[in-house]
Amino acid sequence: MNTETVFTIPVFGGIGVDEGTVVTWIIMAVMIAAAALLTRNLRVDHISKKQAAVEAFVTKLEGAVTGILGADGERYVPYLVTVLVYIGFANVVGVFGFKPPTKDLNVTLALAVMSIVLVQAASIRKRRVGGWLKSFTKPLAIVTPFNILDLVTRPLSLCMRLFGNVLGAFVVMVLLESAIPVAIPAVFSLYFDFFDGFLQAYVFVFLTGVYIKEAIELSE
Secondary structure (H helix, E strand, O other): OOOOEEEEEOOOOOEEEEHHHHHHHHHHHHHHHHHHHHOOOOOOOOOOHHHHHHHHHHHHHHHHHHHHHOHHHHHHHHHHHHHHHHHHHHHHHHHHOOOOHHHOHHHHHHHHHHHHHHHHHHHHHHHHHHHHHHHOOOOOHHHHHHHHHHHHHHHHHHHHHHHHHHHHHHHHHHHHHHHOOOHHHHHHHHHHHHHHHHHHHHHHHHHHHHHHHHHHOOOO
């Protein structure tokens, strides 16, 4: 359960790089390599089966995210699709012998902060700074402190939900592997590593999308 330091960068007294960061770099490298390989030699007509499959997969992902955001949030679809794919990979890397980086609170907190910053940026872009500040007084000025507090509770909620579920699944799988023959944990892995892993990725993106949609909806 502990996050171990893989190596130390010898600057500023030593900067430790933990396993969550290293696994994230590996996932990023795999995603970049896959994107480069799968988008080579793209054509407009007479496309290959590979291109058709990739286009269908990307269209499905974009459609799912667009359905959350609505038409006004289309510009945020690429970010959320990327986060969905990253968290999905991060949650299932345990199958390949790695510790999921999303069981590290620092990783989930960083993802949550990025998402909430994007939500506020979307609100400012849509309402301008004045309208964004005024939105904290809605529906009544008396609730302003609670709306400001919401800036902290939302990323905390996103962070702890993802962290808690991934860590819980990781602990359960470790206990099963240490107490039960190999075949049975392999069956449970289909749920905890795959179904629950992808489900948590979708829940994170779904909530972020809902927050963005709420932020860009102008009050009447």
